[in-house]
Amino acid sequence: MTKAHESFSAFLDGEASELDIQRMLKTMSENPEALHQWHDLSKVHAGMQGDVIVDTALEFTDTDVQAPAEKASRFRFRLMQGGIAAAVAMVVVSVVNLNQPNTTDVEVAKAVVTSGQASIAGSELAQQQFEAQQRLDLFLREHAEQASFTTGHAVVPADLEWVEASE
């Protein structure tokens, strides 16, 4: 204990070593009363130097001051909160996209396929879409052929590979 007091005395004079610091910190952990004894020693030093004597050290230890490390952890907590919020937002957007009525089946199929969980369902959907597109093309061709008999106005498919229906 006396060694720790000597270390503190040297610390006041700017003559402390790293070993002194370790010794003082250890003593503070084992004997919290040491702080009061050192505060009294610091008063003697201050009195001889002509400094104004205060009790800040004792009041400071009683004050609930947020530690820098706690601040850092709060920052990490906020980062984590942001990450979770972003993940939730992404999931919501994905779900909304999947449920959009005007979303094409190809996109739906792509989304399902990329999820990696329902690749079979995705390929079925893609197949259905392909067949639907073919049916639509067929209907449009028939419509254009029928319309050509009565009027010059018809909806012509934008397909360059036009194939006339064989009669």
Place this chain on the structure above:
Amino acid sequence: MSDTVDVDLLLVQKAQKGDSRAFDLLVLKYQHKVASVVSRLVFEPDAIEDIVQESFIKAYRALHNFRGDSAFFTWIYRIATNTAKNHLEGMRRKPSYRGQDIDDVGHFDMPDKLREQDTPDGLLARAQLEDHLQQALRALPEDLRVALTLREFDGMSYQDISEIMDTPIGTVRSRIFRAREAIENELHQVMSGLGRRDQLESV
């Protein structure tokens, strides 16, 4: 012995990692010097203590910004003067005291005798403290008195004192501590009257 700045920086680094004991040591070391700086700007003893405490709290909260480009005392000194200035501005008073501009009180010398307080109570307390210190010093064994006097009043390093007294540095450290301890034991009642906490406890 190691350099002061290195030791302070070491404590700051430990405090930055969450070791509050390290910062307690820095408060113990510099609280009275910071109070002396603040007392040149602010008159009321209670306000001085509040400003010193607020300054250390601010420093602790901003410790992660301290990079060690300057000494810790320089950093806390700047925080304390700004806090004192804010206090004065909050009190709607001119931010100067005793005819000194706030920026001109940056350096403070080590007075040969104790600095006087302006209030009658302060003057009396200081005079009593000075008398008691002189008496306690005279009552010390010679080896302790010489070691402490060379350190406190002549500002010599432990190495210089060691050479002058022809004794190992470890002995110098021990003598200076024992001298302070003896004075503290002798003047405990007088010294305890100078802090706000002790004043409150004694009521």
